[in-house]
Amino acid sequence: MKRLGLLLLLWPLLLLWPQLLWADDSTVMSWLDNRFRVDPTVQQVSFMVKRDQKSNAVVLVRPDGQKYYAWRHPDNVSWYEAPGMDIISIENPMAGPWQAVGKVSPKNQIVVLSDLKLEVDKLPARLYQSETIKFSARLTQNGKPLQLRDFLDRINLTVVFYEYIENLDGLPKEALPMPIPMGTFADDGLGFDEVAGDGVFTVALPVELQPGKYTVKVSSGNGIFLRTVEQEVLVYPPPISASFIQGRGQSEAHQVVVAGEEGALKAGSLAAHIEQVSFEGETTISQQAALPDEEMLTVWLPNGKLAGRYTWSGWLYATDRFSNRELIFQLPDSHFAIQAELQLDRNLAAFREQQEAKERQAELERLAAERQAARTKAMKIIALANVLVIVLVVVGVVLWRKRKVKKTIESAELSVPES
Template sequence: MWRLLIIVLFFPMLSWAKSTEMSWLDNRFRVDPTIKQVSFLVYREKASQAVTIVRPDGTKYYAWEHPEHVAWYEENGMDIISIENPMPGPWQAIGKITLKNKVKILSNLTLNVDSLPKKLYQSESLKFTARLLQDGKPLVLRDFLNRIKLNVTFTPYLANEKELVKEARPLAEVLGTFEDDGQDLDEVAADGVFTVNLPINVKPGKYWVRIQSRNGVFLRTVEQDVLVYPAPIRASFTQARNQSLSHSMSVDTEGGVIKSGSLAAHIEQIDPNKVVTITQSQAEKEESKLYFDLPNSYLPGKNTWSGWVYATDLATSRPLQFYLGKHNYGVTEPIDLKAAYEARLKEEAAQRKIEEQKKLEEDRAEARKWFWIYIGVGNLLIIVLIFGGIFGWKKIKSIKEKKAAAPKSEKLSMPPPPKV
């Protein structure tokens, strides 16, 4: 479903098409009944709060409180207000407004977006363009265009998506952002043409593609449905086994999808010294495959390769380009097996010597420990024997002294036998 993306916010608008411009008169301005969209810019004093907008019927709009058909962008010293289907009559802005103020009223402001191919391929990239128009002509106000950023979102397709509750709806994925800044694929800055390099980094399937403001300044969205098919190419990098060989790259295609002879590749290699080497190759006229060699610097360390593959869709003759991503591969220092073996033997011998020395130290420590145990036990025995001897000697001496002090008894003699 298509809906015109009506831009009703941001900076004062000046275009090649006509616009109605009025100076402020006592901070008031009048909207004609034929006006369907109005956008105006208010300069105010630095650090002052956002202005209050008063409708002809007295209703007030604030930066933090306003209807859905009003979009409000606030910066330090500036307000940008856009209103869809504004009430005819005198409007007023209340605040610390400077003398720079003017209001520019624009009509028929639309966003013209390229139609995406109905058949996209996973991992392809394409240049996608949108144009901001007023009355069918480009709008070219730099201050306004510099602040517009449009998102390209892919949402898995559901026919009844809008009937579902918010929590049940599929999540949108942002694949690219339009900018009119003259960078990357955008050719000229502030010319009203927004360009994005759109990478199709989603799974195959059907999607709603929506173009809408990244910061919510637009009130409407442009959308279309597309089909994403699996990538029709397969690229493979093979690293060389040694410095005498080259790396290789092969690109194969899905049969009946890519036009024969249309394959081309651009590969960039970055070595550890940050030197970039570019290799390009193209398939022969009737070939649907591509195989070529890549330089092998064989510098030890982290090496990187990245690249693009270009082809033409067989059914639609649409040019295709596929980014292969950024990949790393490592190269190690050449190994001298004999020196490595000898070094290992030396290391093992040194380790054995360390272990033997450690064992010797442990044995010596154990011997010292038992030596001191023996010395301690021997000394203890000697002390016990000494004290035991002294105690025994004193005991014996005491017994002798007691015997010597005891009184001696008279010795009785037997009478001689009688004579017969």
């Protein structure tokens, strides 16, 4: 009787045992007949059924006896089939006892995830062509982050852009806008994703689109569960540009000149990271940041000197003046070449140097001749002037003497008495 009384006291707890095992809002089922109950308030549910590796997908039986198969099920059901596992998501499931029929692994249990929600970051009102933006999405269950690795590892969230068109319902199928896949989210702790397995999926979204208005859809691309989130965005022309100026010859550095559109970026917010890769695979990194009042930036790249094909790429950083948003732009691979110096080029250069040397020598000789001619002319002028002075002196003396003789004769004549 005591055992029977104890059993009667523990019976309610035994009924609740599967729920008590999982306090994170997941329900784990391990009954022998693989049955599980869906509450009438549940609007969405996902079943994770682990089975033998070589077995076929399970058959899911509704409370009314209708059967769902991996290859045949209604539109409100999504089915992901993998070796040893089925993940089945149902929108607005029928309340009551469900059953998974198949070779369910006895070492694993059927996990029921209810009220899964996909929360997606709100994209900025102003996107720029060619920018790269960190874009995140989160899966929650009953408002809490979902961290069930078996489920998260198989989710394939994609971002797709569509050209915005009003009144899509009235358009024929061939007139509907074509999807533009832009990226796939990841929860692996790589790239822009911060922590692996935290239920936060991140994508480095490259906005490689023509300016205009678009509809953005985030959805599960492999049928894990039925969720789609839509947004509308505007894409503007890029507010920043980068120009490459190759150095002359082999001694002058190359330049990457970065300039922002007037009034679009905050002064002093420009920064650049440029990578130059030689034909031998050697990478050189050059970085530069603008001063507080600068709206342009010049990054100097070392000249490789050796002849061959070079590649440069990088990242540009700036701050949007309108929204104070930090902007990232990826510069794709660009190429330039340094030509080999041929023997003909060297001969031509030597010939030009000889010609220039001859021209310089001729110019020096011409200047020397002009100076000599000027000196000779000056000497002639001086000599002529001296001769002229001498002549004038001699003439003056002769004239003076003649005048003196004349005066003497006239004086002598006046002094002779008349007879």
